[in-house]
Amino acid sequence: MNIWIAIGLTAVGCYAVKLIGLLIPAGLLERPLVQRLAALLPVALLAALTAQQTFADGHVLVLDAKAAGLAAAGVALLLRAPFLLVVAAAVLVTAGVRAMTG
C-alpha cells in the first residue's frame, strides 16, 4: 500500500508541474530575463543530473566504471556520433571496465 501511495503522489505531482509550465500565461514570458532564465535552467539541471548519476551512489560520491563510460560518451559526442551510439559507448565501456577490473 505504501508503494502505491508513493506512486500516486509522484504521478499527480509530476503531471501537475508539467502542466503548470505549459499553462503559465505567455505575457509573463515576454520579459527577456524570464526567457534567458528558462533557457539556462535546463542547462543547470541537466549538468547536475549528469554529474550526480555518474559520481553518486546514494549520498556518497564515488569514482567508478561509470566515469569511464561517461568519458567515452563525451568522446563520441565530440566526434559527432549519433545519439544511440553515444549511449551505447557509455554502456559498453562501463561494462568493459567492470569486466576487466572485476
Place this chain on the structure above:
Amino acid sequence: MRSEDGGKPDAAVVRDALGVGVAVGLSGFAFGVTSAGSGLTLLQTCALSLLVFTGASQFALVGALAGGGNPFTAAAGAFFLGVRNAFYGLRLSQLLALPRAVRPFAAQWVIDETTAVALAQPTRRSVRIGFTVTGLTLYVLWNLTTLLGALGADAIGDTDAWGLDAAGPAVFLALLAPMIKTTMERVVAGLAVVLGLGLLPVLPAGVPVLVAALAAPAVLWAEGRRRARIGPDEDDDTVGEER
C-alpha cells in the same frame, strides 16, 4: 519536404527525433529491471512509466523505496526532480504555441528529451514535429521496454555488470552538449555540477539538483552586475543567448 519558411527539412527533424526517442525509449529496459529489482511489482513498475513518465523521478522513487524511505519522502524526492519539467514547459509553451485545449494532453510528454529536441529546431513547424515524434516514440518504447525489463529482471541478474546504469548519465550528457555553446552556459553548467555534487552528501535525495538549478539565476545575476559595472557601450562580449 522542406518546410515553407526555409527551416530544416521535415525528414531531418523526424530523423533526429526518432534517434532520441528510440535511444532513450530503449533505456526504459534499465528502469524496468531496476524497479523490479527494488521490490516493486510488475503493475507498480508499469504504472510508474505510464503515469509519471519522467525517468529521473522514476529512478529516484524506486531507489528511495528500495532504501527503505517512507512513501512521502520518496515521493517528495521524485517530485523535486520533476519540478524541472515546469521550466521546460515554460519554454515549450512559447515555442509550440499549442491551443489551450491540447495542453493537458501534451503535458505528459514535457520532459528532458522532448524539450532538448524541440529547442534544437529552427522553426515552429519543426519544433512541433520534433516534440510530437520524440514524445510519441519515447512514450511507447519507454513503456514497452519497462514491461520487458520488469519481466526479464530475474533473468538479467546484475544490471550494473551490463553497464546499463551508465545509460542515464550518457543520455543527459548527450542532451546537454548542444545547449552549452556560450561562456555563460558553460559557467552555469560548471557551477551546477559543483553544487549538485557538493551538496549531495548533506541534503536529502532530490534537493541538491534543485539547489544546483539556482546556478542559472545566480549566473544571470552576476552577469547583470558585470554589465552594469562596465557599462553597456563598452560591452562587446558575446556571452549570452545565441538562440
